[in-house]
Amino acid sequence: MPLEYSISQLSKEFDITTRSIRHYEDIGLLAPARRGQTRVYSPADRTRLKLILRGKRLGISLEDSREIIDMYEPGKTNLDQLKKLIDAIQQQRTKLNQQLDDITKLLKDLNKAETDCVEALKDNH
């Protein structure tokens, strides 16, 4: 595992544009180090990016992603903060369970659609 990454390395690895990566920085989701004016990404930065993209695949907005990702960060020792976090976690869990339900239903539908298709193909052949 490399100790650092360039912006183009990350863009290739995750198949996104450099524009997107810079955009995530623009809105405060990433804060890579700089060598001169060139961005240098640490493994931790890479992990953050990974989390952002995972969130995206689940339809989570970048704004919401920020909150979730920040949960994993330490130093949130404020008591009210913690309670808010637990609350946010519960909300996310609810949404995810809903998604799970949606997915299983959709997969079932897809299976049916497929067998229907295969049947039709048989008839047609």
Add this chain to the structure above:
Amino acid sequence: MPLEYSISQLSKEFDITTRSIRHYEDIGLLAPARRGQTRVYSPADRTRLKLILRGKRLGISLEDSREIIDMYEPGKTNLDQLKKLIDAIQQQRTKLNQQLDDITKLLKDLNKAETDCVEALKDNH
């Protein structure tokens, strides 16, 4: 189960605006009957809407939703069409499995974040 629905009934049932429902019609996802110029939705229309919203919760674009929903429709007896459909189904399945994976990982992360929070609360109390 009612034989028909008004636009406001559907908007209340699914907690969306009437604007959204009309928008789905604008882009050809719905095609309700009319009584005079008033829209009248059948149970089948309602099901379509349900599918659209389920797709939305999974981050599926309206455009992609149209394709998926059309899979469930009959009358696609063209052979090439069927092969394309099976292909599309497989693609969807792949994406959904990826989402499943993402969700289980996120749920794990959330669990960890939560126990961390609870621990921190204990220490703080």
Add this chain to the structure above:
DNA sequence: TATTACGTTTACGTCAACGTAAACTAATTG
């Protein structure tokens, strides 16, 4: 009969998440 509730069309506005182009720098390579 006026107003309230519910429906309609048309059309411009908005917001997130980038795309795209311009104009520049800095390092490597033929």
Add this chain to the structure above:
DNA sequence: CAATTAGTTTACGTTGACGTAAACGTAATA
């Protein structure tokens, strides 16, 4: 040394998915 290659900033443009306002029709209700 000229030309790629990879990076940068600035800033306007675009797309999807609606929001919002205007201007209007129709039917029930106070």
